[in-house]
Amino acid sequence: MSYLKLEGVEKSYGAARIIRGVDIAAEKGEFVVFVGPSGCGKSTLLRMVAGLEEVSGGEIFIDGARVTDLEPAQRKVSMVFQSYALFPHMSVRDNIAFGLKMSRVPKAEIDRQVAEAARILRMEDLLDRKPRQLSGGQRQRVAIGRAIVRHPKLFLFDEPLSNLDAELRAQMRVEIARLHRNLGVTMIYVTHDQVEAMTLADRIVVLRAGQVEQIGSPKDLYERPANTFVAGFIGSPKMNFLSATVTSRNSDRVELAHPSLAAPLSVIRRGGNGAEPAPGDTVTLGLRPEHLGLEAGDSRIELTADLAESLGGATLIYGQTAAGESVTLQTPGWRSLDKSERFAARFDAAQAYVFDKDGRAF
Amino acid sequence: MNPRSRGQILHALGLIAVLVFTIFPFFWMVSSSFKTQADLLASPPVWLFRPTLANYADVFADQKVIDAVLNSLIVALGSTGLSVILGTPAAFALARYEFRGKSDLWFWFISNRFISPIVLALPIYLLGLQLRILDTHLVLILVYVTFILPIVIWISTDQFRSIPRELEEAARLEGASQFDIFRRIYLPLGLPGIAVSAIFGFIFSWNELLYALVLTRRAVQTAPVVATSFMSGYELPWGKIMATGTVIVLPVTIFALLVSRHMVRGLTMGATK
Known part of the structure; x- marks a missing residue:
């Protein structure tokens, strides 16, 4: 016991x-x-x-x-x-x-x-x-x-x-x-x-x-x-949540589409008790700010800059997707971006999270 | 003169007026106690006079006055002490526990004071007569406790309520019993409130005249009773009355000064953020 x-x-x-x-x-x-x-x-x-x-x-x-x-x-x-x-x-x-x-x-x-x-x-x-x-x-x-x-x-x-x-x-x-x-x-x-x-x-x-x-x-x-x-x-700054659509799925991966994604995103399923997705379903894509960057990564998402906050060692960049969702990214070093400047945030698909429409991981 | 300093002057004048009004009778009593009978009866009153201690010599030569001050001390300390011993645990219960009839009990404590004392004087006299305790310290102490106990309970309950509940919870976790919590935490931290209620109680007992007149005869006359007793007969010994008055007021003043140290709040500071 x-x-x-x-x-x-x-x-x-x-x-x-x-x-x-x-x-x-x-x-x-x-x-x-x-x-x-x-x-x-x-x-x-x-x-x-x-x-x-x-x-x-x-x-x-x-x-x-x-x-x-x-x-x-x-x-x-x-x-x-x-x-x-x-x-x-x-x-x-x-x-x-x-x-x-x-x-x-x-x-x-x-x-x-x-x-x-x-x-x-x-x-x-x-x-x-x-x-x-x-x-x-x-x-x-x-x-x-x-x-x-x-x-x-x-x-x-x-x-x-x-x-x-x-x-x-x-x-x-x-x-x-x-x-x-x-x-x-x-x-x-x-x-x-x-x-x-x-x-x-x-x-x-x-x-x-x-x-x-x-x-x-x-x-x-x-x-x-x-x-x-x-x-x-859990995690700081808070995870970004984007509303995406399922395009296809199999037992260990789902493929998602989002207006700001350059190409469909193939995400590894981490498991959970969420509902089994079907193509066409709306799901939530989760991206941690510390996993988003400006240089490296196999996937990219197009953003419009809002504001950049430099903390010295790192910079927090606040942007918006084409759908108007706010996205925060944390990159090392000093960065400055003009307001409304368009830029691409890069990330590894392996570090993305998906949740069903009730917010449960699957 | 700018408006601000004029305001301050008016303020000060107002304060002085209030001060003179309240202190003058006291001043008159004390100064008169040092006057000879001729100076006392002078008209218009004399402000400058040759002070005499004859009145005090008179007072202290009178065994009746000494006994009366002693009686007053016994009765005031007894009734105040008993009220604090009985009232603080009651206040602890009222402040920290929920029980049936709590609000009724609370109202009963307050409503006790709605009744004019003179209404109860005769019933209490008859009760004292039946119990054969008239003209004893005990009867005055018991009657005064009924007046002082509600004051102790109200003030202490309020004080106990302001003590952070976490202190009690911390003590409970540390294995303290209810009585430990009361004695080691509530009593020391509630001391300012308990002291205030003790001062009120002591002053009340010390000055009380009505019941002291009704319930005592010769053996246990208190100071106020003796002071009034000088007025009987064919002459009015003003000097002696005033000196007795001064002697009566002194112990209360000393007592209030002694305990007022505890009235300073802020003992609870540092307990919690």
């Missing part, structure tokens, strides 16, 4: 169904990320694992034991809140020691554990400060320290980095990844930021409107998105 298992978990507030039958399994030591747009229910799901929200239906198991009806403390999980939730009237030391004091751990043992956590998080010299005397990143570390000392079965993170500025966020992301590697514990991490999801996760759970859209490794989700929602959510 998996280390953490959610079976048909449901949550309703009156008539509103927030979580609609979620099944998730995670192994010991895995880093699982719940990702999705705001309001998709990812935080609610995490709070249900923690025991802070009651489950309306389904079961939750941790380390083989059913915990669905257990009190939060009995589940042996620790949580790092988005707001950190440090106790403002207590010193850093007392904040970290709080859980140990509650479990009546002997004083000497508490001191040893707190010192150990402070060493891991490199904040030995902050122990006597109050939370208000700390910066955002330091508060974050105290919150993590409070979680570490209890040696929980699960670490839960609820959007822990969203209150930090961009630079600190990147730094803390690396620290959390290092912590996971060093402690070898199971972590569940909630975020709306796909970059955090891609960089931290062993396994990503993409949620939308209280339902699981896809579960898989970052590579899986990037290479084989189950539908246009996952395809658009």
Whole structure:
């Protein structure tokens, strides 16, 4: 049995169904990320694992034991809140020691554990400060320290980095990844930021409107998105979607036509549960901005330039197809294009994605 | 003179007027307590006089006044303390739990204060008589608690509601019991509100006259009762009354200054972003 298992978990507030039958399994030591747009229910799901929200239906198991009806403390999980939730009237030391004091751990043992956590998080010299005397990143570390000392079965993170500025966020992301590697514990991490999801996760759970859209490794989700929602959510900038027509198909390839395509495009089928296409069907062609370029590639699509944004190392070019669909491409180096200049974007047909008219991959 | 500074001057004049109006009676009481009987009765009133401590010597020589101040202290501290001990857990429950009849209970606390105190004076006197607790500290403490408890509950509930819920959730995850959460998180963080309600309660008990007159005789007269008792008889010892008044006001002022430190908000800063 998996280390953490959610079976048909449901949550309703009156008539509103927030979580609609979620099944998730995670192994010991895995880093699982719940990702999705705001309001998709990812935080609610995490709070249900923690025991802070009651489950309306389904079961939750941790380390083989059913915990669905257990009190939060009995589940042996620790949580790092988005707001950190440090106790403002207590010193850093007392904040970290709080859980140990509650479990009546002997004083000497508490001191040893707190010192150990402070060493891991490199904040030995902050122990006597109050939370208000700390910066955002330091508060974050105290919150993590409070979680570490209890040696929980699960670490839960609820959007822990969203209150930090961009630079600190990147730094803390690396620290959390290092912590996971060093402690070898199971972590569940909630975020709306796909970059955090891609960089931290062993396994990503993409949620939308209280339902699981896809579960898989970052590579899986990037290479084989189950539908246009996952395809658009994973990867930055967002995948371009064009409306194309099927001209022919066989078991491993489909051939597509689009007004801006120079020649019919033969795309490898990546598999999925989408409807079997027939010639003449309208489907969605997905092209990632980073797979589009100006020089190399076996296929080409004609575009009209809108705008170019230079980021230094790369340039984002925004163009339009003949059908008026916007297309973003990312090319290395500096580029400048005049507005309305016509140009051809090149790509390899092997890197194109197709989805049926309901957005499912096939 | 530009319009802005004229506005400021008018503003200042208005403030001074309000200040004089509110402080003058206080000033008159304190200054009169240092006057001799002749200066006190002078007409027109004298502003410059030779101060005397005779009135205070009189007051402190009077065992009745000393006893009254002690009685007032016992009753005010007792009723305020009891109200805080009973009121803060009630406020915690009202702030954080949903239970049947919560809004009715809430309204009941408020509606208690709708009734004019004089209406209840006789029934409470009769109750005290039946229970044989008239003219004790206990009867005043119990009656004052019924007035102070709602204040403590309203103010503390409001204060507790402003404490971020994540703090409680974090503590629950750490294995804290309900009582731990109340004692280690809500009480220290709610201290500003609890202090404010304690000040109100203390001042109320200290100054209360009606019930103190009705429910006490000789043994447990409080300070306001004693101050009024000087007015009986054929003479009005103004100096002594004013000195007693000053002595009565002092403890409340000191108490308010001591606890006002806690009224400063911002204790919750740093808990959450």
